Structures are given as structure tokens and as C-alpha cells.
Amino acid sequence: MSQVNRLPKGGRVDRSQPLTFTFNGENYQGFAGDTLAAALLANGVDIVGRSFKYSRPRGIVAAGAEEPNAVLQIGSTESAQVPNVRATQQALYAGLVASSTNGWPNVKNDVMGILGKVGGGMMPPGFYYKTFMYPQNLWLTYEKYIRKAAGLGRAPLEVDPDIYDHLNQHCDVLVIGAGPAGLAAALVAGRSGARVILADEQEEFGGSLLDTRETLDGKPATEWVAKVIAELEKMPEVTLLPRATVNGYHDHNFLTIHQRLTDHLGEIAPRGQARHRVHRVRAKRVVLAAGAHERPLVYSNNDLPGNMLAGAVSTYVNRYGVAPGRQLVLSTNNDYAYRVVLDWLDAGQQVVAVADARSNPRGAWVEEARARGVRVLTGSAVVEARGNKRVSGARICAIDLKNHKVTSSGELVECDLIVSSGGYSPVVHLASHLGGKPTWREDILAFIPGEGFQKRHCAGAVNGVFGLGDVLADGFEAGAKAAAGAGCKVVEGSMPKTEKRKEEAAVALFQVPHEKSTSRAPKQFVDLQNDVTSAGIELATREGFESVEHVKRYTALGFGTDQGKLGNINGLAIAAKSMGISIAEMGTTMFRPNYTPVTFGAVAGRHCGPLFEPKRYTAMHRWHLEQGAEFEDVGQWKRPWYFPKRGEDMHAAVARECKAVRDSVGILDASTLGKIDIQGPDAREFLNRVYTNAWTKLDVGKARYGLMCKEDGMVFDDGVTACVGENHFIMTTTTGGAARVMEWLEIYHQTEWPELKVYFTSVTDHWATMTLSGPNSRKLLAEVTDIDLDKDAFPFMTWKEGLVGGVPARVFRISFTGELSYEVNVQADYALGVWEKIVEAGKKYNLTPYGTETMHVLRAEKGFIIIGQDTDGSVTPDDLNMGWCVGRNKPFSWIGWRGMNREDCLREDRKQLVGLKPIDPNKVLPEGAQLVFDPKQSIPMKMVGHVTSSYMSSTMGYSFAMAVVKGGLKRIGERVFAPLTDGSVIEAEICSSVFYDPKGDRQHV
Amino acid sequence: MSNVNVYKQRPDAARAESPLFHAGLDELARKGKSSAGVILREKKLLGHLVIRGDAKDPAFSGGVHSALGLELPVALTLVAKGDTSLQWLGPDEWLLIVPSGQEFEIEQRLRKALDGQHISVVNVSGGQTIVELSGTNARDVLMKSTTYDVHPSNFPVGKAVGSTFAKAGAVIRHTGEDTWELLIRRSFSDYIWLWLQDASAEYGLAVKA
């Protein structure tokens, strides 16, 4: 339980609040304010995982989002499991349970480790592809074990108890990163009156100022941070988002921020509170102040636990009061890295040596280190780390940068911590999400954001500005520009005073030379998370992968959750060197959202469970529920599918419902049909142009069925339209087609024929529709209406107005079942009452509610099509044998007419809609079954059509189907065959698609 | 006027169920929480008429004014007088909301005032309802629900916009400092009711009759 690496004092942790936690089954203690990584280091935990491919032991390297190794599984219970959590970004809380993601059966004894250690050539890049891909069917077997052994984290098997949500934000200025540049920018923008959002991924605002040695206005920098935050907090239009990673930069300054609201409190959010929130931000201006990541140097065995980034060690010492070792060796090429030496000495630890690749470094911190007795070896570098499961020594040699050679036999020094710094890589990820190419600057040896289309301003380290004074000035300037760009009157900020310090330039060093060739030297890791080595990259270029994107895919450099944070630039430099080109010529790979992993919960937000997508209900839905209806999804609508009685299965229920309609009367909720009110003197002409048939002579009081085609002549919707006034029509559409048809009418009216005087208004939700169908429907309706239902007064395909159940109604005498039918339409607010009155009155007629399945069977018996089931966007009215519905002599060339007269549409051997009667009347053809003329032909058979609708008809006593068959209309009486997947074949006779009451006597009574 | 069918669709006396009747809002209102960040009320069973016409034609705007006593509102605005409000929906489309039962008489009055013009008036009363959200967190709930910027600097009182709402659509009307109205379609009302309960859970939701 003892925190062996905790310094006696210092850090921003609260030592009065000890917290216990568990890692890989063992209990440890840390303090409030620790990250999990800081607490693990405080407890001397060296190994946090095994590497992905070679299964080498790995320790914590970094202190932020760039951490490649400490990617852990969190959660004490199954439902709370979260994979891929960076220990460096997870605040410690009491009772935290974490375990290594990689390493099976455990991190200390690893079966894969054997594979990794035996010879460097054992697993070159492409190994999985080359070895395991053949024979192909075995890959599935290999994959299971490889994935298990490599470990990629796992999703919980139980339902996540937490809630997540999304918030749509709009602001003048979004500031990304709350380090010195970001704070300065936010301050200026806020003072200028802008709506500001300041987002930072860390637990606290301040960024590098939280662990710097430098002062502002002569005081610790953290005091300035606290002052700025206090001022920002008072501004009503400033929103501060800590623990909020800006993960995606999308078009037109739309950015997504993943905020972890409660992850620092515990593994499950307090009741009622969202655990994560995604802010969907539209920003007039963006200030990108994402900072820079320190680059490690690439030397042999640089992945052994005890190899860390120089700056990360400063962070652990200054911010958390943790010294992850005793004897430190620094290998670097720049001045700024020396601060770790000073921090380490201040913490009372031993600095063994500094290896500086430069020949004569004389910067202020370098001299300060020398003055404090630190041994600085110039023109040198750590070429190799030594140790078993932890660094125990470093081999430092003189190197020749120009010729990439080791020039001395060097010396082996004893140490337990090697820190390296190869310079600083601006975090260009967000600036590149929209395709902006970063620009290489040789003077600072870094890529900075290139030109972008976005309204953004980069500030601070991301912009290649590193000195604290310059960073602050850059931040103030960017904040002012952004506020001005968003239309605010700028109020300047006041710069705090910074220290002046002599700093010298870095030299280019990425891969440190070794006495042996890259492929023979002990492994030099470039991308620790994906186990990519310098030798692997050289191999890739040797094998001809010259484009940076190809190198990436061949080696996995910068893949997955890592997104190239640590390894990218080193990898590019090595590839460039190997190919003899410059880094600028090499360029970077594409950076894609998300910057760091986002939980699925956060992606889904509130759109899950019953809110996954809208469910639409009719006014009579409650009644359907009370009757125990089963429901079918039709678009977003929930429609009653069938109404089973106790003990009935679907088949029995549908047979009963069908019989009731054919023998007496049934009632259907048809409210979901699309309804469009059309008014205007040109309404009739408009109908003539969008429907295939003629509307000129439809009198007021009548209704007509119509087909709609696209310009290509293919049917896309149908329905009945009634003329309710000379200039007034009510159009019905299919349930699924309602919105589509409305847009269709509008697009033609608004873009092609604006001169036609007509208006369209959707009344789908206003009218509720109930269909009474069956020979007793007239008698039943007569009991609840004052409308004269006499067959001459109210004939087929006409409509009337009157009271139904005491409510004003429009009643249409139309039929989709082939029976005498009435569609009663009332204002939806009154529909349930009317429905209940009809049901009450219908008892003596055995009025039976029926659902969509019965409706489908009954209409199919009559050969009536359903759009989207019997049509698929490739059938013309003639293909459907519905030529009677085509106005061939209409003066205007209506939509579809030209298209259906293309040569191809006139072929006689097109697939045409016909009826099929299985020879075995008990066999029901599966819908979608492919049809052939000759079942004995060899495979692949020549397919001549398919079944579109198929049912068992209890009315007729046999199975039947509708199908499209090549030249089917001329093949009535011939046989087709449906060879099924189980090897059986169903034989059927081609017949008319109208099976029941072909003369239509029943609907005309 | 005889060219169109103007039909009194609302019965004088009959049981009515508003789009949110199944939620039992009256019952919830009685149980009511005392302090809640969001207060919800259905303004139900009102008369809703969609009016179409040519805004550039003074005869149209004049006719509307003479029939309603309201100026034709310009883009993204709402004008109101007493219980009657008139809202811009599109360049040739407005929504008139009147007390329940008045829609038939007012449609006739409008048609008379606009006689001879190419216009359209459609009763959509049964197809939509208004949900009023008020309270200190009403705006937060809106931010979770719509991509439209509901900050008062962009969305002052008197503004009304059609936008997306969760995965459905809604017309959002800003009627008072902390008061907003959502005009929603009947068939989506259950979804939006569920959504609002969920989105306002962290602030507390109270229902007002």
C-alpha cells in the first residue's frame, strides 16, 4: 500500500484525501487529484500492459492524451466496463478498478511474450496478413486467439446503467485548449463580449502552466491561471468545459466535444445525471490552441518500462508529487528538455547524465544544469536502453548526426529512468480533419497546421510558437482576431510579464543511430501502441510502399486509438530518410476524427432504447393496445398487424379476420395513409401532370385511383384522390410515401411549374381514417350515420359528408379488399370516440378489427398492388398490367409518359405482374423466391422473375401469389418453378393476378 | 368560394382526445412537483389553420388584416392578439391559431375577405398540438433537442422557427422570456413527450394543466 515513488511534498494532489484503487487485482492507494497513471507510478507499478504484437512489457510513457501503453480496462462490474481508457486521462476516484488490456493470461507471464522475444525477424510488419491469411478459412480461428492474446479491450456484456446526452451549442469563439494560449484567447474574446466556449481535455485548466518552472508577473504561473479562470467564470456568455476533448473538426466550423461529466467521481454517474455529454458546436470562429506533444527519441529498447518522455516526468514531479524512478538519464536534442533535469534535482533525485545530440549547447537551462553539477555529454545520445522488466542502464555513445553513425564505443551508465525529448510536435490533428495538409517547418523541426478553409486561428505551440511570452502574445492576438471576426468590438487583454531566457535551436534527431544496422539492432520503437519499429518502416519502404499512406497501412503506424500522437513524425522521418527524401516531401498521413476514443454511449446520446427513433401512433392506438394487437412497423408508424384472440397464432388470427371481412364486416385503422389537401384553380391540371391517368373530367363528389411515376416511367406511388370542390382535392398516398410524395409535388410546383395556381398542405395527421369493409358494412354504418347510404345515392368511388357517431365526417366509398367498403375520415381528436361507437354498434355484425396482414391478403386476392412490395422502382404501369390507368391521350406530357415510351420499356418480354397458383395448394411460395422456367437446368439457373406477394387464402382454400415473370402476361396457363434453398422446388401455374371476384361485383353492391 | 369545400369538422359536443391525451397530463399536474426547472403544458384542441397566399399582393395582406385584425407577420415572426396568433411558416404560408371551435367561422371570414384571390385555407386542428415549455431550464432542454440556436440574442421573444427536434421536427415559438411553445405533429407527440421527459429529467419536470 505504500506509495514508494511519492515525493514527501509538492504537487497539486490533496494528500488529506487518500483513495484506494485496484489494478490487476491488487490494491493500491493514491490521492485525490491524481490521475490513475500518476497513482500507478506513485506505487511503483512499472508494467501496465503487454505490447500489441510482440507482447513486450510496457510502462507509462506520457502524462496526457498521447499515452500509448497505459490504455486500460476500467470497471468493477460487468455493466460498468469501459475499454481503452488512458490512465493518464482518468482521474482517480475511490474504488476505481482497472486492469491491463493487453496480456493474456496476465501481464507478468505472457504466452505471446515468447513469440515476441524470439528473434527480431519473427514478426515483421505484414506478419498477420502474410502468415495467417492463408488458408483463408483458418483466419477466423487464428483471429480469435490473436485478438484475445493481443487484447483490444472489451465491451461490457451487460446493459450500461448510465445515460449520455448531446447538447447543441452555438458560440462566437470556441477556444480549444486551456493552456497559456487558450486562456489568453478566451480572456480577450470574453472581455470583448463574445459568446465563448473554452474546452480542455484535462481535469484542470492551465495546460503546461500547471507544471511549469516559469513565473508570470513574478509569481507562480498557477496564480495567473486561477485569476483568469475566476474572471472567465464571472462572464455570463462564457462556457467553461473541463474534461472536454474536442474530438472532431467538421465542415463549416462544426465541432464535436466529448465531455466526461462524471468519470472523475466514479464509474457510474450519480442518478439522473448524464455521464458523458457530446457538445455539437457551431462556432463563428475557432481558436485552436491544442498545444504540442513532446516527441520521444527512437533508440534501441526504448519501450522498456522506465523509458519516458522528459516533459511527462516533469509533470509527474510538479503536478502530482511523483518521481517515477531515482536515477535519471536524459537524451535530447533541445534546450527545453533540460527543465526535467532541474525539476528532478529540485525533487531531491539523482541525475546520472544528460546526452545532448548538439555539439555545444549553451542555453540558459543547459548552463543551469551544468552549474548544479550535472554531467552533460555533448554530441551524444542514448543508443540503447538496458534492463529486463525495467530500465537498469543506458548506453550513451557519441553520434555523428550527418552520417547517422555511432562514433564512440560509449559507456554504459547505471540508471532506472531514461527520459527523452526529440522536440515538440504541434497537435495538428484537428486542423487536419477537413483535409488541410500540415506544413513542415525546418526551423522548428515540426509540422504546423497548413492553410485551411475554416474560420480558425491557431495560437501557441500548435502554431509553432513555444516560448511562454510568445505563446501568451499569440493567444491574445488570436482571441482578438476571433472576437473581431465574430463581430465583436475587441477589448485588449493585458499581458502578464514573463521571464527572458536564452534558448538555442534544436538539431534534427529522430532515429538514434546504432552500431548495428536498423534491422539487426535491438528493436527501436516508433509507434509503441501499434508495435511499429524503425526496422519495420525501413522494410515497408524497401518493399515498395513509398506513399506515406501506404507505409501507414503496411506497418499500422498511427493506427487506431493512437492516431499517430507520439510516433507519427518519427515514423515519417525514418521513412523519408530511408527513401532519401525530405520530411516535407514525405508529408503526413490523413488525420481523422476522433482525436481520442469516444464511448458508444456518448455517440448515441439520448437516441437509444425507446428514443432510438420516433415511433408514430394513430389516434386509435390506445384501443389497439387494449385489444392486444400485434404491431408492424410501416415506416415510423406502428400499425396493428393482426389482433390475436387468446391462443391464436398469426395464421389463425389472419384467417379469422379475413373470413369476417368476406362474410360480414371488419374495421381497419387506415389513418397512416398520407393525405394532402390540394387547392387552387390549377389543381386539376397539376393532377393531370403528376398522375398517369386523366383527372379533367372527375366531378365534384367523386374519387379516382391514380398511379404516380417518376420521369423514367416507373411506378413510385399510388392512392385515391377525391374531388371535394371544383378547385379542391384530397389526395391519399401510401403510408410510407407520404413525405416523399409531398416533396415530389412541391419540387415540380416550385421548380418546373410555378405558374400553376395550386397549394399543397399535408393533412395526414389531421384526419383519422377508419375503414369498414365487408358485406355488412352498409348496414353497420347506417346505424351510426345520417348519410344516405343507398347504393344509388352513394355509389362506388364517390364520397359524402355527414355525421358519423355524432362527429362530422367525410366518408369515401372506395375499397382495397374488394368488398363493399367505406372509409370514414374524422378530425383525429374525435376519432377514438367514433371508432368506439362503431365497434359498439358492430357487435351484432361480428365486427372484427383487422390489421395490415389481413389487409394484405385480402387485397392480394383481388390483385391490388402494394407499392414497394409488388413494385421496386423498375416496373411501369404496363408491367403491372395496369395500362387502364394510363392516360395515353392527355395533352400534356405528364411525368412518366416519355420515360415509359423508351424502347426498353416497350419490350414485350419485360417482367410483368401475374398471379401464381402453386400446384400443391398447401404450399406457400416464399416472398422473394426466384423463378425459373426449367428447374432441371444446371446452376446458375436462368432466373425469369420473383415472387412479390404470397399468402394462404382461407377464403379460397388454396395458396396463391403475385409475381413478376418475364413476358408473364403472354404465359398465362404455363408453369414456373421456384427452386428453394432447401433443395425443394415449388411448381406453380401462371394465372391472372385477380383471384377473387374478378368482375368486382362485391364492391359495387 | 363555392370552388372549395369548407366543412365544419369539429363537432359541437363530443369527447375529444388531444394528441397527448394518453400521457394523462391532468393527472400528472395534480401530482405536481413544486420546484422544477421545466414546466410543461399542452395547449390542446385549439383551432389551427394553414393559410397560403401571395404575401406581395396587398390585397392578400389587406384581406388577412381585415379578417383577423392582424398584420401578416414577416419571416420567422409571430404576431398575436388575445388568444389568436398568426405565424410565418414560409414565404407563402402562415399558421393561424384560434380558440377551439372558432376555426370554421374564421375560415369562412378569411375566405370572404380573400374572395377572388388564389389562396388556400386548410384546417389542420386535429393534426397538431402545442406543448408549452417554461421554467429556468426550458432553454437547456431545447438545446438538447434542436440544432437551432435558442440563445436570446438569436432567438428573441416573438420569433418562431421551423427546425429539427430530436429526430422529428417542430416549430419552436418564443413567447415569453422563459416560455417557449413547440408546435408538434399528432403522430410524433408520444415520441416528443418521451423525449422531453428524458431531456428534462436532470432539471426536474412539472406538468401544468
Next chain:
Amino acid sequence: MLHIFCPHCGELRSEEEFHAKGQAHIPRPLEPNACTDEEWGDYIFFRDNPRGIHHELWVHAAGCRKYFNATRHTVSYEILETYRIGEKPTVTEATVGEKKATTAGVTA
């Protein structure tokens, strides 16, 4: 997520409120029956796919329900103008070269 200025509502709205309807300025032939199959096929099926300036038809589906045109740069996705049906674009491939479009906006 584009930010699109609706010329009827007079303000910028988020892409969710709109539906894209393909290339703009493709008038329906006035005499379809006089078109050859090839001409008709061109009208129905063939569209431009330029790298650069593209005139598109959009509808403000969740807003005012009106169709309008937008001139969009297919590389930068920048929307250079929106204009009503019946109006002509002011920004075209002829008036704006690739260069101007790619340097529009503020850069760091």
C-alpha cells in the same frame, strides 16, 4: 455538418434541416415527346460531378419547405451563395477560379 443560408428564412441553418436534391438548373424539356431516347436519358440520369464550383438544388425541409439553389465548392465544401428558384448564380466556374475559392475564409 454544413451551415446553409436559406434565402427565404434569411439566416444560416444547420444541414439537418435540409435535403439535398442534386444538381440545379436541369429544366424539364418542354416537349418530352420530341426528345430522343438519348436526350431523355441525359435529362433523367446524367449529372455533372465537377471538382470545384457546383450548383445544387436544396430544400429547407424542416423549415420553410421551399426549394432553393446553392453554389458549393466540392473541394472545400464552402457554400459561396444561395439563391432562389428562377434566379441565376452569380458565382460560376467562369467568375471564380479554383484559387479564390480555396483561399476564402480565414486561415491561420
